[in-house]
Amino acid sequence: MQLAICGTFDVRNLGDLLFPLIARHELGKRLGTVELRAYSYHSRSAQTWPFEVETLSRLAQDLETIDGVLIGGGDLIRFDKEVAPNYLPSDPSIPHPTGYWLSPAVLAVDRGCPLVWNAPGVHGDIPEWSHGLMRLAFANSGYIAVRDELSRLALTRFAGDVEIAAVPDTAFGIAALLDGPGHAPSFERRRPELKPEQPYVVIQSAGDLADAAHWLKGMASRSGGMRIVSVPAGPALGDDDAVLREILPDAVRFSEWPHPLFIAELIRGAAGVVCVSLHMTICALAFGVPVFRPAHRFEGKFASLRKFESVYELPSSPVAGAGELDRRFGRKRIEPAAAAAIAAVDAHWDKLADALSRRDVRRGTAGASFLQSLPIALEATHGRLATARGDAAVARVVELEAALAAVRQSTSWKVTAPMRWVRRLFDPHASRPQRPVLRFERLAGGSLARQPFEWAEVGDLFLPRDGAALASSYPSDRFKTVTGYDGEKHYAYEARALVHLGGRGVEAAGGLSESWRQLASDLLSPSYRVALSRLIGRDLSTAPMEAYVCHYGADAWLGPHLDLHDKVLTHVLYFNIAWDAADGGCLKILNSKNIDDEVATILPVVGNSSILIRSDRSWHAVSKVRTNAPESRRSMNVIFYRPGAKSTMWPKGDATSLHDYRG
Numbered sequence: 001m002q003l004a005i006c007g008t009f010d011v012r013n014l015g016d017l018l019f020p021l022i023a024r025h026e027l028g029k030r031l032g033t034v035e036l037r038a039y040s041y042h043s044r045s046a047q048t049w050p051f052e053v054e055t056l057s058r059l060a061q062d063l064e065t066i067d068g069v070l071i072g073g074g075d076l077i078r079f080d081k082e083v084a085p086n087y088l089p090s091d092p093s094i095p096h097p098t099g100y101w102l103s104p105a106v107l108a109v110d111r112g113c114p115l116v117w118n119a120p121g122v123h124g125d126i127p128e129w130s131h132g133l134m135r136l137a138f139a140n141s142g143y144i145a146v147r148d149e150l151s152r153l154a155l156t157r158f159a160g161d162v163e164i165a166a167v168p169d170t171a172f173g174i175a176a177l178l179d180g181p182g183h184a185p186s187f188e189r190r191r192p193e194l195k196p197e198q199p200y201v202v203i204q205s206a207g208d209l210a211d212a213a214h215w216l217k218g219m220a221s222r223s224g225g226m227r228i229v230s231v232p233a234g235p236a237l238g239d240d241d242a243v244l245r246e247i248l249p250d251a252v253r254f255s256e257w258p259h260p261l262f263i264a265e266l267i268r269g270a271a272g273v274v275c276v277s278l279h280m281t282i283c284a285l286a287f288g289v290p291v292f293r294p295a296h297r298f299e300g301k302f303a304s305l306r307k308f309e310s311v312y313e314l315p316s317s318p319v320a321g322a323g324e325l326d327r328r329f330g331r332k333r334i335e336p337a338a339a340a341a342i343a344a345v346d347a348h349w350d351k352l353a354d355a356l357s358r359r360d361v362r363r364g365t366a367g368a369s370f371l372q373s374l375p376i377a378l379e380a381t382h383g384r385l386a387t388a389r390g391d392a393a394v395a396r397v398v399e400l401e402a403a404l405a406a407v408r409q410s411t412s413w414k415v416t417a418p419m420r421w422v423r424r425l426f427d428p429h430a431s432r433p434q435r436p437v438l439r440f441e442r443l444a445g446g447s448l449a450r451q452p453f454e455w456a457e458v459g460d461l462f463l464p465r466d467g468a469a470l471a472s473s474y475p476s477d478r479f480k481t482v483t484g485y486d487g488e489k490h491y492a493y494e495a496r497a498l499v500h501l502g503g504r505g506v507e508a509a510g511g512l513s514e515s516w517r518q519l520a521s522d523l524l525s526p527s528y529r530v531a532l533s534r535l536i537g538r539d540l541s542t543a544p545m546e547a548y549v550c551h552y553g554a555d556a557w558l559g560p561h562l563d564l565h566d567k568v569l570t571h572v573l574y575f576n577i578a579w580d581a582a583d584g585g586c587l588k589i590l591n592s593k594n595i596d597d598e599v600a601t602i603l604p605v606v607g608n609s610s611i612l613i614r615s616d617r618s619w620h621a622v623s624k625v626r627t628n629a630p631e632s633r634r635s636m637n638v639i640f641y642r643p644g645a646k647s648t649m650w651p652k653g654d655a656t657s658l659h660d661y662r663g
Contacts, residue, residue: 015279072120143355473513566645585633
């Protein structure tokens with residue numbers, strides 16, 4: 001069986017090189033003799049690389065003899081250009097970065113090849129120009145698996161009737177590969193370098209592990225003979241041993257980057273692994289080896305690692321908590337969460353192999369090379385149209401339609417669907433499906449600060465047109481005045497309910513614009529909870545939530561406070577088109593209850609937001625809006641509570657009179 005797997009298999013990075021090796025092993029067990037051909041931007045020879053890699057320039061012609069196409073894994077589904085330093089296609093007709101995942105998928109659909117997705121992740125925004133091609137690729141796939149729930153939610157709108165499965169990263173299958181028949185371990189040949197009688201610990205050769213290296217050096221000394229092995233997980237992503245070499249001069253090192261399976265074997269025999277790499281961590285979990293990571297590296301795609309008991313946070317200093325962590329070293333039984341992940345990946349391969357075994361009738365097309373480079377044309381044309389006006393915009397649409405006319409006439413409906421979609425995109429009278437206004441991927445990809453407490457500032461939560469619509473239609477009805485002193489803080493502002501605590505509907509939705517009704521719907525969606533959970537590394541799926549709009553007119557303010565104990569997290573979104581910090585109304589992140597002891601100031605401009613995790617140190621305030629400020633401050637609070645909490649803003653039976661704040 002001839003299969004193609006497409007991705008970034010031409011770079012020196014542990015995870016990227018494990019995916020084809022594991023796929024070949026698992027598909028061979030299920031489908032018999034399989035030739036799995038890897039395709040990436042650049043060709044690689046098996047004489048100097050772990051396996052043969054062919055250039056994607058050949059894929060269109062090779063599909064004549066290929067029986068199925070796999071995409072992934074890794075963070076493949078992305079549109080940003082900065083994938084890795086200097087990583088670009090060798091052929092200018094291949095789009096970047098969609099050339100190693102979207103173009104192959106479209107080609108596979110056009111040729112009638114079974115198309116499956118091998119648990120890739122979605123990284124960043126999905127631009128509008130790609131939506132037609134995304135629907136073409138995903139709605140015609142035989143099987144779709146992604147590696148986390150947020151990726152699944154991001155792709156659901158493109159998949160039609162095809163179910164999307166969220167499965168663990170397929171690197172959890174590394175143990176089955178190393179233990180499988182036909183694997184020839186390379187580890188034993190190099191073990192003399194490690195002195196077999198001594199236990200050892202592996203540290204990733206990464207510059208941001210300098211503090212960890214100091215702690216590890218002390219641990220090795222306290223253990224009375226633990227060796228340290230320094231290994232780069234991803235030289236392509238900047239791993240470099242230069243910093244660690246000064247701290248750990250006696251560590252075992254290798255003259256060249258080891259084979260990825262040798263790295264996996266090395267991890268299997270270790271007493272522990274110190275790293276930031278996701279795939280070094282997964283390999284260790286698959287073997288029951290404890291992992292030690294910096295506290296700030298449990299965010300974004302790493303958030304799922306918090307559920308594993310054998311993944312530990314490194315101490316904040318070389319001596320803090322050192323004795324306790326020293327006792328964590330030593331290979332143990334594979335923990336239940338890791339065993340469950342391994343079982344889920346095994347079931348994933350059953351379904352993927354079944355999808356590949358179902359053949360479709362081939363449908364050749366004269367436009368294969370055009371289809372491969374189509375994302376380049378769509379992206380460029382969309383950029384021109386986005387800035388065009390009036391007759392110029394119409395002219396561009398006509399120009400694009402003329403360029404695609406031959407393709408429309410000679411290919412199937414599915415292939416021409418994205419072209420017709422391009423025209424509809426720029427037709428003001430065309431109907432548009434409902435879509436979220438909140439950019440969940442921006443929220444999930446934010447960075448959580450740890451000092452003076454856990455908080456984050458996340459911007460660009462709305463596309464420009466959505467932000468403008470929300471700001472211009474900011475609610476003004478059904479507000480109540482909130483003033484006083486609750487024993488902790490002074491306050492004076494106005495508030496309007498949007499979602500009552502634990503509610504499933506939108507309060508007084510008839511008074512809201514379409515944009516605000518959609519935003520409220522976004523807040524009630526599972527996607528929003530998943531995105532926030534991924535950002536903070538904690539599960540918010542069952543936490544009761546309430547949301548209300550806050551209007552700060554002249555002299556309105558909120559004094560320094562910590563938030564009530566029942567609150568878990570507050571997400572504040574802002575809706576002013578512009579704002580001058582001199583006019584007050586800014587959120588202040590504080591070191592203490594002194595309003596002048598500030599760490600950061602956050603402007604209330606539309607698209608910006610702040611996330612505050614409640615603790616005994618989470619002091620914050622809103623500075624007083626200047627009396628003659630040109631406009632009021634406009635925001636929204638979304639609050640997640642502990643189970644059983646009651647709302648203090650909207651208590652049961654509240655009969656406070658409501659008004660339009662504009663008078």
